[in-house]
Amino acid sequence: MAKKEDFDMMVRRMINGSDVVVEVIDARFPSLSRAKRYENRVLKNRSKKLFVAMNKVDLVPNKVVQKWKSILNKEGIYVIPTSARERLSTTILRNSIISAVGKDFFYITACFIGLPNTGKSSLINILKGRSSAPVSPIPGFTRALQVLRITTRLRIFDTPGVIPIKLSLANQVLLGVIRPEKLPDYMKAAWALVHKIDQLNPGILSETYEIEYDSPPEFLEKFAEKRHKRKKGGGLDLETAAVIFMNEHINKARIPVWENPDDYLLNKEKEEI
Numbered sequence: 296m297a298k299k300e301d302f303d304m305m306v307r308r309m310i311n312g313s314d315v316v317v318e319v320i321d322a323r324f325p326s327l328s329r330a331k332r333y334e335n336r337v338l339k340n341r342s343k344k345l346f347v348a349m350n351k352v353d354l355v356p357n358k359v360v361q362k363w364k365s366i367l368n369k370e371g372i373y374v375i376p377t378s379a380r381e382r383l384s385t386t387i388l389r390n391s392i393i394s395a396v397g398k399d400f401f402y403i404t405a406c407f408i409g410l411p412n413t414g415k416s417s418l419i420n421i422l423k424g425r426s427s428a429p430v431s432p433i434p435g436f437t438r439a440l441q442v443l444r445i446t447t448r449l450r451i452f453d454t455p456g457v458i459p460i461k462l463s464l465a466n467q468v469l470l471g472v473i474r475p476e477k478l479p480d481y482m483k484a485a486w487a488l489v490h491k492i493d494q495l496n497p498g499i500l501s502e503t504y505e506i507e508y509d510s511p512p513e514f515l516e517k518f519a520e521k522r523h524k525r526k527k528g529g530g531l532d533l534e535t536a537a538v539i540f541m542n543e544h545i546n547k548a549r550i551p552v553w554e555n556p557d558d559y560l561l562n563k564e565k566e567e568i
């Protein structure tokens with residue numbers, strides 16, 4: 296099985312060999328899901344173009360999407376809000392890729408990069424017009440480089456998602472870039488997710504699951520009770536409940552949660568002072 300370092304090397308090599316790089320980020324978590332290390336690699340080379348596809352906009356109110364778009368634009372990033380699920384702006388994405396490369400070049404190579412599970416393969420399939428790149432709710436699904444001929448002029452490389460080294464475990468669960476089953480401690484990870492969601496959208500877990508709680512462990516206990524997750528002896532099976540809860544967020548996007556653009560701007564201002 297290829298290691299994270301191999302994926303990283305593969306992505307860097309693909310960036311070097313592409314005219315256009317499309318970074319696919321999650322519209323719910325625009326700042327957390329950006330891989331600035333790769334962005335900078337593209338931006339420092341003037342002959343390459345970078346687009347950010349802010350995907351999964353169907354999961355976020357339009358007002359929030361537009362705010363994030365303008366923030367990223369101000370940071371010098373060209374953003375296209377997309378939804379592979381609802382086929383939103385996928386034609387704009389394709390036309391942007393093609394027109395980014397002057398008419399002098401007949402053949403265009405683009406690569407899609409980004410964290411696991413952001414929708415790279417889903418978007419490429421829509422551009423191609425039929426399912427060619429395997430898609431899955433399981434993070435880290437694409438494990439090898441895949442080249443897809445989109446038109447006679449355009450070929451696209453689908454790359455495996457790479458998790459940035461700096462991303463904390465709690466944020467990895469929030470962004471859904473890892474499979475909960477692979478985590479060392481299910482309960483701790485689920486508590487961390489509850490804590491993160493409480494920070495981003497206070498009250499939403501109570502509303503979604505009709506559970507009142509004062510702490511992440513209490514939430515998980517009540518969630519396990521509600522789902523009748525019990526061990527053979529009768530005690531609550533918190534481990535199983537933790538995995539179910541995390542998967543409802545990661546695979547089903549059941550909980551409405553996103554990064555608040557105003558908080559991002561406020562923190563940025565504080566950092567600058």
Ligand SMILES: Nc1nc2c(ncn2[C@@H]2O[C@H](COP(=O)(O)OP(=O)(O)OP(=O)(O)O)[C@@H](O)[C@H]2O)c(=O)[nH]1
Pocket residue numbers: 319350351352353354377378379380381409410411412413414415416417418429430431432433434435436437438454455456457546548
């Ligand atoms: N709601 C929503 N879900 C999406 C969208 N695009 C993709 N998904 C879902 O997100 C999950 C991951 O999609 P993939 O296309 O496999 O993502 P990927 O970036 O190729 O993932 P890796 O190969 O793991 O790096 C799947 O369950 C898709 O159905 C979207 O626009 N909206």
Ligand SMILES: [Mg+2]
Pocket residue numbers: 415416417429430436437453454455456
């Ligand atoms: Mg993929």
